[in-house]
Amino acid sequence: xxxxxxxxxxxxxxxxxxxxxxxxxxxxxxxxxxxxxxxxxxxxxxxxxxxxxxxxxxxxxxxxxxxxxxxxxxxxxxxxxxxxxxxxxxxxxxxxxxxxxxxxxxxxxxxxxxxxxxxxxxxxxxxxxxxxxxxxxxxxxxxxxxxxxxxxxxxxxxxxxxxxxxxxxxxxxxxxxxxxxxxxxxxxxxxxxxxxxxxxxxxxxxxxxxxxxxxxxxxxxxxxxxxxxxxxxxxxxxxxxxxxxxxxxxxxxxxxxxxxxxxxxxxxxxxxxxxx
Amino acid sequence: xxxxxxxxxxxxxxxxxxxxxxxxxxxxxxxxxxxxxxxxxxxxxxxxxxxxxxxxxxxxxxxxxxxxxxxxxxxxxxxxxxxxxxxxxxxxxxxxxxxxxxxxxxxxxxxxxxxxxxxxxxxxxxxxxxxxxxxxxxxxxxxxxxxxxxxxxxxxxxxxxxxxxxxxxxxxxxxxxxxxxxxxxxxxxxxxxxxxxxxxxxxxxxxxxxxxxxxxxxxxxxxxxxxxxxxxxxxxxxxxxxxxxxxxxxxxxxxxxxxxxxxxxxxxxxxxxxxxxx
Amino acid sequence: xxxxxxxxxxxxxxxxxxxxxxxxxxxxxxxxxxxxxxxxxxxxxxxxxxxxxxxxxxxxxxxxxxxxxxxxxxxxxxxxxxxxxxxxxxxxxxxxxxxxxxxxxxxxxxxxxxxxxxxxxxxxxxxxxxxxxxxxxxxxxxxxxxxxxxxxxxxxxxxxxxxxxxxxxxxxxxxxxxxxxxxxxxxxxxxxxxxxxxxxxxxxxxxxxxxxxxxxxxxxxxxxxxxxxxxxxxxxxxxxxxxxxxxxxxxxxxxxxxxxxxxxxxxxxxxxxxxxxxxxxxxxxxxxxxxxxxxxxxxxxxxxxxxxxxxxxxxxxxxxxxxxxxxxxxxx
Numbered sequence: 001x002x003x004x005x006x007x008x009x010x011x012x013x014x015x016x017x018x019x020x021x022x023x024x025x026x027x028x029x030x031x032x033x034x035x036x037x038x039x040x041x042x043x044x045x046x047x048x049x050x051x052x053x054x055x056x057x058x059x060x061x062x063x064x065x066x067x068x069x070x071x072x073x074x075x076x077x078x079x080x081x082x083x084x085x086x087x088x089x090x091x092x093x094x095x096x097x098x099x100x101x102x103x104x105x106x107x108x109x110x111x112x113x114x115x116x117x118x119x120x121x122x123x124x125x126x127x128x129x130x131x132x133x134x135x136x137x138x139x140x141x142x143x144x145x146x147x148x149x150x151x152x153x154x155x156x157x158x159x160x161x162x163x164x165x166x167x168x169x170x171x172x173x174x175x176x177x178x179x180x181x182x183x184x185x186x187x188x189x190x191x192x193x194x195x196x197x198x199x200x201x202x203x204x205x206x207x208x209x210x211x212x213x214x215x216x217x218x219x220x221x222x223x224x225x226x227x228x229x230x231x232x233x234x235x236x237x238x239x240x241x242x243x244x245x246x247x248x249x250x251x252x253x254x255x256x257x258x259x260x261x262x263x264x265x266x267x268x269x270x271x272x273x274x275x276x
Numbered sequence: 277x278x279x280x281x282x283x284x285x286x287x288x289x290x291x292x293x294x295x296x297x298x299x300x301x302x303x304x305x306x307x308x309x310x311x312x313x314x315x316x317x318x319x320x321x322x323x324x325x326x327x328x329x330x331x332x333x334x335x336x337x338x339x340x341x342x343x344x345x346x347x348x349x350x351x352x353x354x355x356x357x358x359x360x361x362x363x364x365x366x367x368x369x370x371x372x373x374x375x376x377x378x379x380x381x382x383x384x385x386x387x388x389x390x391x392x393x394x395x396x397x398x399x400x401x402x403x404x405x406x407x408x409x410x411x412x413x414x415x416x417x418x419x420x421x422x423x424x425x426x427x428x429x430x431x432x433x434x435x436x437x438x439x440x441x442x443x444x445x446x447x448x449x450x451x452x453x454x455x456x457x458x459x460x461x462x463x464x465x466x467x468x469x470x471x472x473x474x475x476x477x478x479x480x481x482x483x484x485x486x487x488x489x490x491x492x493x494x495x496x497x498x499x500x501x502x503x504x505x506x507x508x509x510x511x512x513x514x515x516x517x518x519x520x521x522x523x524x525x526x527x528x529x530x531x532x533x534x535x536x537x538x539x540x541x542x543x544x545x546x547x548x549x550x551x552x553x554x
Numbered sequence: 555x556x557x558x559x560x561x562x563x564x565x566x567x568x569x570x571x572x573x574x575x576x577x578x579x580x581x582x583x584x585x586x587x588x589x590x591x592x593x594x595x596x597x598x599x600x601x602x603x604x605x606x607x608x609x610x611x612x613x614x615x616x617x618x619x620x621x622x623x624x625x626x627x628x629x630x631x632x633x634x635x636x637x638x639x640x641x642x643x644x645x646x647x648x649x650x651x652x653x654x655x656x657x658x659x660x661x662x663x664x665x666x667x668x669x670x671x672x673x674x675x676x677x678x679x680x681x682x683x684x685x686x687x688x689x690x691x692x693x694x695x696x697x698x699x700x701x702x703x704x705x706x707x708x709x710x711x712x713x714x715x716x717x718x719x720x721x722x723x724x725x726x727x728x729x730x731x732x733x734x735x736x737x738x739x740x741x742x743x744x745x746x747x748x749x750x751x752x753x754x755x756x757x758x759x760x761x762x763x764x765x766x767x768x769x770x771x772x773x774x775x776x777x778x779x780x781x782x783x784x785x786x787x788x789x790x791x792x793x794x795x796x797x798x799x800x801x802x803x804x805x806x807x808x809x810x811x812x813x814x815x816x817x818x819x820x821x822x823x824x825x826x827x828x829x830x831x832x833x834x835x836x837x838x839x840x841x842x843x844x845x846x847x848x849x850x851x852x853x854x855x856x857x858x859x860x861x862x863x864x865x866x867x868x869x870x871x872x873x874x875x876x877x878x879x880x881x882x883x884x885x886x
Contacts, residue, residue: 010360010361010362010363013357013360013361013362014362014363014364016357017357017358017360017362017364017365017368018362018364018368020354020357020368020372021367021368021371021372022371024371024372024374024375024428024431024432025371025372025374025375027375027383027386027387027390027391027428028374028375028378030386030390030398031386031390034390043396045401045404045405046398046401046402089280089281089284090281092278092280092281093278093280093281093282096278097278106549108278108282110545110548110549112281112282112285113545113548114541114545115285115288115289116485117485117537117538117540117541117544117545118289118293118534118537119488119489119510119530119533119534119536119537120489120491120510121489121491121509121510121513121514121529121530121533122293122296122513122530122531122533122534122537123292123293123295123296123530123534124513124514124517124518124526124530125295125296125299125513125517125523125526125527125530126291126292126295126296126299126527127292128517128518129295129523130291130292130295148284149284149285149288152281152284152285152288153285156281167637167639169635169636169637169639170639170640170641172604172606172626172633172635172639173633173635173639173640173641173700174641174652175605175606175625175626175627176604176606176626176627176631176632176633176653177627177632177652177653177656177700177704178627178653178656178657178704179627179652179656180627180656183656187641187652187655188641191641191643191644192641192642192643206377209379210377210378210379210380212379212380212381212491212492213489213491213492213510216381216491216492216495217514217518226379227379227380227381227492228381230379230381230382230385230496231381231385231492231495231496233385233496234385234388234495234496234497240389241389241390241396244385244386244389244390245386245390248382248385248386251379251382252377252378252379252382255377255379256374256377256378258377259373259374259376259377260370260373260374260377263369263370263373263436266376266436267436267437267440270433270437270482271437271475271478271482271548272548275437275440275441275474275475275478
């Protein structure tokens with residue numbers, strides 16, 4: 001029985017929650033507003049910013065100043081590429097660990113998790129040198145490989161926890177119903193696993209999209225994704241608030257929307273199933 | 277079917293790790309390619325006695341503790357608030373969650389320029405409106421500024437996880453405690469907090485792992501400065517190996533960073549491992 | 555069709571023996587109920603017959619064919635699971651048709667059979683819903699539907715009613731019994747509820763620690779339990795057991811008398827005692843009496859009796875309804 005709450009109490013909570021929610025969200029809202037302003041107006045007082053004219057100029061200039069869409073495309077390739085390769089490696093692994101667990105399965109999972117604990121700075125030197133010697137610096141292939149490895153433990157873990165939730169009785173029912181291993185996988189397991197695989201994919205795209213150590217260190221110009229492109233605004237020339245805002249809005253909007261859709265799975269993925 | 281995953285992770289784990297350890301005992305400076313050979317613990321010695329090392333360690337610690345304090349306490353309070361019934365719960369949840377999806381470089385640059393800039397930042401405008409002066413956040417309190425940026429990004433994470441944990445609490449337990457005469461405060465201390473302990477532990481440990489390696493925020497804002505005021509360990513490793521070209525010393529710093537992270541990882545793994553039991 | 559023979563079947567999980575060598579004959583068309591406390595091996599036995607578990611030794615014969623090493627699908631049996639195990643991503647129609655699709659049946663034939671099964675189970679309107687949109691009882695029906703379309707040699711039920719509430723459980727109990735009468739197919743049904751066993755079975759198999767304590771018709775087990783375990787498991791409220799002097803008088807280590815075979819009097823009888831609790835059910839009254847001679851005895855009195863806590867009463871066991879057991883608990 002849900003408890004009845006007085007309306008005044010609910011009103012107070014509503015006001016408090018909305019105030020805090022808007023405050024936390026405000027920086028994002030603010031750059032959204034600034035991105036539709038002229039550079040001269042964007043540095044004005046908040047009142048001036050709000051009352052000044054709206055324009056799409058900044059979005060055009062971002063592309064003009066440097067090849068924005070090349071970097072956007074790089075981000076897409078890196079996050080999608082690393083996610084798909086990661087899934088291709090992780091699905092069979094998680095699958096067999098969940099459905100045919102051995103004595104060492106638990107240790108194996110913990111060990112995979114431990115690789116995620118390795119600080120990037122700790123292996124920066126050798127990775128940098130390997131990349132330099134193999135000619136992988138500033139290439140998309142190199143970065144896809146690194147991002148795949150960095151996030152593989154999370155993919156395996158998330159998939160494992162999802163697969164684990166498929167009840168054994170369903171598989172037994174399928175076997176009783178005469179399904180061969182192939183039909184069992186095709187008609188029963190896969191359809192049931194797809195939601196889990198989809199949310200794993202979503203979360204991993206988000207993580208790869210926002211990764212900001214390797215993408216900054218191992219790229220220069222041609223393979224640089226948005227993280228690195230935005231970083232170039234740290235040494236600005238002239239007025240740049242509106243342009244930075246426009247570039248930022250475009251960089252975070254797609255991932256923000258994906259993130260909002262995957263909020264439930266986020267908890268599971270980032271806590272390795274420890275909190276659901 | 278596990279083998280491909282194991283193989284790539286094994287290579288990913290062992291090769292760079294072995295190389296880092298190997299380099300850390302070698303004389304290897306890209307500027308002086310002729311000086312090679314075994315260096316003993318020289319790299320470690322130079323890294324630890326470098327004038328930047330102590331500030332870097334302290335800053336790393338302050339950064340981690342500062343962000344943890346803000347996000348954990350803030351996260352608990354926010355989770356408690358968002359768990360109450362109110363109008364527009366779903367939307368507020370989305371608003372609170374949003375900063376987590378902002379890439380670190382965007383977050384750092386936006387805070388640095390649009391908010392903390394002493395002339396054109398929003399805070400400066402507000403200060404001026406009240407007759408004050410713009411405060412040079414990144415010049416005067418660089419580490420604090422970075423703590424704020426990082427905390428803004430991680431507060432949603434803590435809130436979301438703690439809220440999830442809170443929502444899994446059996447309402448009847450709370451009602452039973454109420455029947456037993458427990459006040460709001462006692463219910464929080466004796467029922468809610470113990471229920472959230474595991475989630476809090478996980479939040480703290482996971483954040484520690486990530487915040488120990490904060491890098492992008494420093495790179496695009498202060499570059500570790502002024503002086504060493506906002507330098508942390510990963511950034512010092514980057515400075516030593518990439519900027520100063522001293523591969524040996526950078527590797528030694530890397531080994532130290534790995535040891536530090538492993539101490540935290542040990543406890544995190546135990547917390548997560550317990551979850552596998554059932 | 556539907557004759558199953560288990561001979562010397564053994565099941566071990568690692569070092570632990572769950573089923574010691576066990577023989578059992580299930581006749582064609584019989585409704586057999588495996589009953590016993592949790593952990594007695596009844597579900598394991600069912601799964602051995604289904605082929606979901608491998609036997610460690612012994613053989614299982616279905617309709618004269620040695621099925622010991624056949625995979626589940628090849629045994630021609632259908633199973634209804636405790637959790638129903640419906641495929642959540644398929645509609646009811648597809649769930650029911652799944653075994654037919656696996657058997658390579660044409661879509662037209664599938665549809666015909668699904669329609670027929672839906673008619674039998676009265677769920678034509680539910681065919682396009684998904685399991686998530688169904689109530690517990692409806693899911694149960696779909697699970698049964700999925701079993702009957704295959705026209706199996708035997709149905710296996712693994713505690714199918716344990717997730718339903720009391721009212722629904724009674725309804726489904728009737729439905730399954732009616733289904734059996736209509737289809738006349740062998741059914742093997744696992745439960746821990748002796749009421750289900752008594753009401754549904756042609757033959758009850760009482761299991762304890764993997765062994766068959768007794769197998770027989772419900773009334774046979776009720777009237778002639780082979781030992782204390784069976785006697786205490788079958789019948790509700792439970793049989794009263796008395797040891798000591800009283801038992802010795804009857805030349806037994808323990809005697810048992812069912813509550814319905816205890817007469818209650820407010821004036822005289824061999825066992826004097828005071829009423830502890832009287833449960834008034836309307837049709838019956840269960841009176842729990844603390845006696846000096848025989849300990850606490852439950853009496854089931856037909857209709858309403860006016861006794862209350864603290865009253866002094868006298869109990870008389872019906873002399874021809876006293877069960878006698880030796881020191882090992884075996885009926886004499």
